Amino acid sequence: xxxxxxxxxxxxxxxxxxxxxxxxxxxxxxxxxxxxxxxxxxxxxxxxxxxxxxxxxxxxxxxxxxxxxxxxxxxxxxxxxxxxxxxxxxxxxxxxxxxxxxxxxxxxxxxxxxxxxxxxxxxxxxxxxxxxxxxxxxxxxxxxxxxxxxxxxxxxxxxxxxxxxxxxxxxxxxxxxxxxxxxxxxxxxxxxxxxxxxxxxxxxxxxxxxxxxxxxxxxxxxxxxxxxxxxxxxxxxxxxxxxxxxxxxxxxxxxxxxxxxxxxxxxxxxxxxxxxxxxxxxxxxxxxxxxxxxxxxxxxxxxxxxxxxxxxxxxxxxxxxxxxxxxxxxxxxxxxxxxxxxxxxxxxxxxxxxxxxxxxxxxxxxxxxxxxxxxxxxxxxxxxxxxxxxxxxxxxxxxxxxxxxxxxxxxxxxxxxxxxxxxxxxxxxxxxxxxxxxxxxxxxxxxxxxxxxxxxxxxxxxxxxxxxxxxxxxxxxxxxxxxxxxxxxxxxxxxxxxxxxxxxxxxxxxxxxxxxxxxxxxxxxxxxxxxxxxxxxxxxxxxxxxxxxxxxxxxxxxxxxxxxxxxxxxxx
Amino acid sequence: xxxxxxxxxxxxxxxxxxxxxxxxxxxxxxxxxxxxxxxxxxxxxxxxxxxxxxxxxxxxxxxxxxxxxxxxxxxxxxxxxxxxxxxxxxxxxxxxxxxxxxxxxxxxxxxxxxxxxxxxxxxxxxxxxxxxxxxxxxxxxxxxxxxxxxxxxxxxxxxxxxxxxxxxxxxxxxxxxxxxxxxxxxxxxxxxxxxx
Numbered sequence: 001x002x003x004x005x006x007x008x009x010x011x012x013x014x015x016x017x018x019x020x021x022x023x024x025x026x027x028x029x030x031x032x033x034x035x036x037x038x039x040x041x042x043x044x045x046x047x048x049x050x051x052x053x054x055x056x057x058x059x060x061x062x063x064x065x066x067x068x069x070x071x072x073x074x075x076x077x078x079x080x081x082x083x084x085x086x087x088x089x090x091x092x093x094x095x096x097x098x099x100x101x102x103x104x105x106x107x108x109x110x111x112x113x114x115x116x117x118x119x120x121x122x123x124x125x126x127x128x129x130x131x132x133x134x135x136x137x138x139x140x141x142x143x144x145x146x147x148x149x150x151x152x153x154x155x156x157x158x159x160x161x162x163x164x165x166x167x168x169x170x171x172x173x174x175x176x177x178x179x180x181x182x183x184x185x186x187x188x189x190x191x192x193x194x195x196x197x198x199x200x201x202x203x204x205x206x207x208x209x210x211x212x213x214x215x216x217x218x219x220x221x222x223x224x225x226x227x228x229x230x231x232x233x234x235x236x237x238x239x240x241x242x243x244x245x246x247x248x249x250x251x252x253x254x255x256x257x258x259x260x261x262x263x264x265x266x267x268x269x270x271x272x273x274x275x276x277x278x279x280x281x282x283x284x285x286x287x288x289x290x291x292x293x294x295x296x297x298x299x300x301x302x303x304x305x306x307x308x309x310x311x312x313x314x315x316x317x318x319x320x321x322x323x324x325x326x327x328x329x330x331x332x333x334x335x336x337x338x339x340x341x342x343x344x345x346x347x348x349x350x351x352x353x354x355x356x357x358x359x360x361x362x363x364x365x366x367x368x369x370x371x372x373x374x375x376x377x378x379x380x381x382x383x384x385x386x387x388x389x390x391x392x393x394x395x396x397x398x399x400x401x402x403x404x405x406x407x408x409x410x411x412x413x414x415x416x417x418x419x420x421x422x423x424x425x426x427x428x429x430x431x432x433x434x435x436x437x438x439x440x441x442x443x444x445x446x447x448x449x450x451x452x453x454x455x456x457x458x459x460x461x462x463x464x465x466x467x468x469x470x471x472x473x474x475x476x477x478x479x480x481x482x483x484x485x486x487x488x489x490x491x492x493x494x495x496x497x498x499x500x501x502x503x504x505x506x507x508x509x510x511x512x513x514x515x516x517x518x519x520x521x522x523x524x525x526x527x528x529x530x531x532x533x534x535x536x537x538x539x540x541x542x543x544x545x546x547x548x549x550x551x552x553x554x555x556x557x558x559x560x561x562x563x564x565x566x567x568x569x570x571x572x
Numbered sequence: 573x574x575x576x577x578x579x580x581x582x583x584x585x586x587x588x589x590x591x592x593x594x595x596x597x598x599x600x601x602x603x604x605x606x607x608x609x610x611x612x613x614x615x616x617x618x619x620x621x622x623x624x625x626x627x628x629x630x631x632x633x634x635x636x637x638x639x640x641x642x643x644x645x646x647x648x649x650x651x652x653x654x655x656x657x658x659x660x661x662x663x664x665x666x667x668x669x670x671x672x673x674x675x676x677x678x679x680x681x682x683x684x685x686x687x688x689x690x691x692x693x694x695x696x697x698x699x700x701x702x703x704x705x706x707x708x709x710x711x712x713x714x715x716x717x718x719x720x721x722x723x724x725x726x727x728x729x730x731x732x733x734x735x736x737x738x739x740x741x742x743x744x745x746x747x748x749x750x751x752x753x754x755x756x757x758x759x760x761x762x763x764x765x766x767x768x
Contacts, residue, residue, distance in 0.1 A: 141666050447743035451647055455742045
């Protein structure tokens with residue numbers, strides 16, 4: 001998963017235990033800041049046809065990642081490479097919560113729904129920023145989460161919004177009023193389960209995974225009935241038999257230096273650890289309606305660095321997995337790193353698109369940007385790896401094993417590509433990825449399961465004097481070659497938006513929000529938001545005018561300056 | 573190897589201290605009965621006078637809850653606490669954590685040695701204790717407040733972490749304590765006992 005790192009520190013931190021802050025969160029003073037404006041009559045129920053056709057809908061943004069394929073490719077081109085230089089702020093909406101913002105706003109006919117840390121939801125006018133309503137989740141007494149009280153947005157179907165909460169609930173809200181319709185407990189927060197991801201809703205099913213890879217959970221993806229929150233199916237990301245094929249190499253063919261004989265002997269003695277083996281799924285899955293398949297990537301095993309206690313490949317951690325949409329049954333998996341002891345898990349959401357296979361034929365693929373620094377391209381029907389990209393960040397010493405005193409390896413445990421969603425431009429055949437470069441040493445320490453407390457089995461530390469930075473990288477889908485790279489002064493967390501105007505939008509921890517030419521990475525526009533822009537941007541159109549919206553709330557994980565606002569831009 | 577290289581950091585909450593100050597509510601009858609069990613060693617408001625028992629007044633609620641749970645579930649052991657924790661429900665543990673966190677911490681009466689306090693403060697900065705325990709050891713969430721804690725109790729905990737007699741924090745403090753000498757532990761216990 002993820003680890004908060006302070007740039008200023010020489011040796012730094014891993015591990016976080018931001019827990020039980022919920023009580024404080026509920027006491028945010030003056031939360032009811034504005035007089036509500038009556039809800040717009042333009043708000044319409046979202047039909048299945050709208051959800052499945054979202055990739056061609058330039059008016060609305062109704063999935064956290066744009067569409068069921070998670071492409072984050074906006075089909076409108078009113079704002080484009082030729083005119084973006086003139087783009088100006090239209091309004092700034094200030095929430096009452098000054099803490100990390102990772103939200104992808106949803107926009108329906110000029111009504112925007114956005115979330116903040118601690119599970120507040122706002123409905124606002126997407127043209128003026130005036131507030132319609134404000135919902136504050138009543139947090140339970142126990143919350144357990146490692147890396148900030150974040151939320152990445154709502155899902156919508158019909159007239160209902162769906163949000164996962166820090167106390168591991170799924171709540172359904174009336175989109176018109178913000179009233180709670182139902183809530184259901186997804187898992188036990190006392191055991192380390194929590195929710196920060198935006199759910200995905202499809203055919204009356206709300207799909208959601210879980211955080212908790214740092215707490216010894218047993219990960220899953222669950223489907224709930226959108227009508228009443230009843231559980232429909234559960235796919236455990238950790239099967240009871242988790243040993244796998246005893247892979248010597250990672251998916252790219254590099255030796256992981258495992259002692260397979262020792263692991264086999266340990267596994268034969270005790271394989272009951274699947275109950276606490278981790279494997280969170282904490283970003284929105286992709287859905288292929290044609291084949292009724294759900295695609296997602298699975299996070300790291302628990303404990304992160306101490307592998308002796310969990311012999312075997314630790315299926316399906318650090319893997320892309322495909323399951324049946326109706327039943328939640330297994331279709332295939334492809335594991336990037338078997339028996340991970342570096343926390344280089346798979347997080348950034350799967351994107352469904354097309355790419356050339358080895359013979360040059362255009363085929364359906366599922367792609368993932370890894371914390372390893374590669375973009376992986378898989379055949380969508382079998383999971384077979386077609387190619388992996390050139391490394392987007394420096395790689396060194398892979399795969400040196402963690403030691404008591406610390407072993408240096410690049411990438412550091414934050415990535416490559418962290419949770420930040422990538423975007424693609426299918427015309428240009430490119431994927432765009434926001435990367436981190438944070439040199440680290442990996443330290444191991446023996447550690448028994450601590451009962452729902454942070455469980456790393458060691459530490460990650462940044463290295464004094466070694467420069468950290470970010471890389472916005474364009475990768476060619478058909479060749480795996482890096483087309484262009486923009487280096488940024490700080491590691492990138494937040495995610496990317498691409499548009500049919502051949503623009504790429506990306507935010508930085510230092511407060512800049514920028515637009516680039518998707519063809520060559522040339523910077524075309526920038527605006528200073530005054531707090532870290534560590535959320536993915538979205539775009540939409542109201543009354544024939546295109547807008548670009550992004551949250552600037554800073555970030556807990558990389559300690560970017562906090563803010564509380566969503567910035568919305570348009571042509572003057 | 574440097575001291576620093578051993579340090580395991582945890583936990584940095586950004587929202588610590590946001591909760592508004594509150595007047596402690598009067599405990600209800602059920603909680604009152606449980607508090608009787610605590611009072612014998614920890615005092616009625618969690619201000620123990622015997623330094624082998626930790627001061628609970630002002631401790632973080634989350635830490636008290638998790639330690640009680642660890643006693644009950646066998647991850648932490650103490651001859652007095654094991655049987656008491658066995659009788660507590662999760663709701664009791666939450667209520668007790670909440671109660672003690674809202675009590676005012678009293679001075680511990682320890683006469684600290686000035687030179688040891690200074691050496692402890694220096695060591696604390698070196699091993700980056702404040703990264704998790706925050707400046708002045710005020711604690712946050714699952715990371716305990718150590719400011720003003722009894723000297724004898726702190727010394728015993730650090731020694732136990734180092735010897736792996738106490739491991740319920742998943743080894744983080746063992747990693748830290750590994751680099752501490754007996755003198756370091758002595759100095760740190762003076763330093764924290766003197767903070768209030």
